Amino acid sequence: MTFLRLVLLSLLIISSSVSSAQTLSTENAQLKGWVTGVKLVLADFRGRPDDQFKRLNREGGLQATAKVAIRSVMDVPKKKKDRATSMEKVYISPFFYKLNSISVTKDEHELDKQRLLFDLAEWFSRMARQEFAHLLDSAHHYGVIWLMYSRVMNKYCIGYQNAAEAYSLEVVAKRDENAFLSWRRRVDQGLKDTQAFATTPEDCHRLLTNLAVDEAYEPAEDIGSFVGCN
């Protein structure tokens, strides 16, 4: 009897932990969010090579291409009276766009070059999160994040796009292996320095489902000039 109880209790614990993990989705058929330990695999590159890609593969050596963008949203307390005590919540996550990413190779080294873009976006997401944390440290008032949201997100989204551009030119187009190693070192160091601000499954889930994680919150309206990171 005691053994049966133990088995039932174990099953209950396992099923509850599985269901809580399932409630935080970090990817769907189109998108894969960055979470610690995530790895892009060949099957994630679901885009089909068109004639133009095939030609660039044949004549220019283009073997794989990943589309990665940073997504973010800001939630605010639904009730205005709560805004005296509760802060805004910002969710940020890099997403890999499966249907817009193409690979015609199984070569892991070529895929590593595309994987770096995902980590690069994570680094910039962490820097944005770090800046929001610094803002709250210096002025812990409701409205500070709301005022600065567009400015901070624009800064890091443009920063990521520019870094991705430089990376793509040096590593993908010019096929400079030394440049790849140099970028890998730089991004790894960046990720190490910003570990405390890593993207969480909650960030991905919030952005994938478009539903506020905290029921007392709702998406902020009228957040100024933030145009998105795509």
Next chain:
Amino acid sequence: MTKDYLGEFEELVLIMVGILQEEAYGNAIVQEIKERVDRDVMLSAVHVTLYRLEDKGYVKSYLGGATQTRGGRRKRIFRITNSGLAILRSIKESKVQLWKMIPQLNINTGFC
């Protein structure tokens, strides 16, 4: 002299370099193509194409000024060369000649 051939995508990228002038870099070209012809293109595809055009002598590149958002990195700007302009003119003329041979299109719209 053999006549040089430009693929459809190379031609599109070269035209965008011509349009964007001093602002012709990868991301700007991707956005310009999206805005002007409503077509999604990949940044890496644009970059590979730009280097191919540079090899053929149709564009030249140089490093622009460093900005804070690039972490001090300088942007590589592409500029259309005289050879690039010449091949675009040649493509345009060839196409116009062919279009003139299609009766339904030969209605003197002032295109030429």
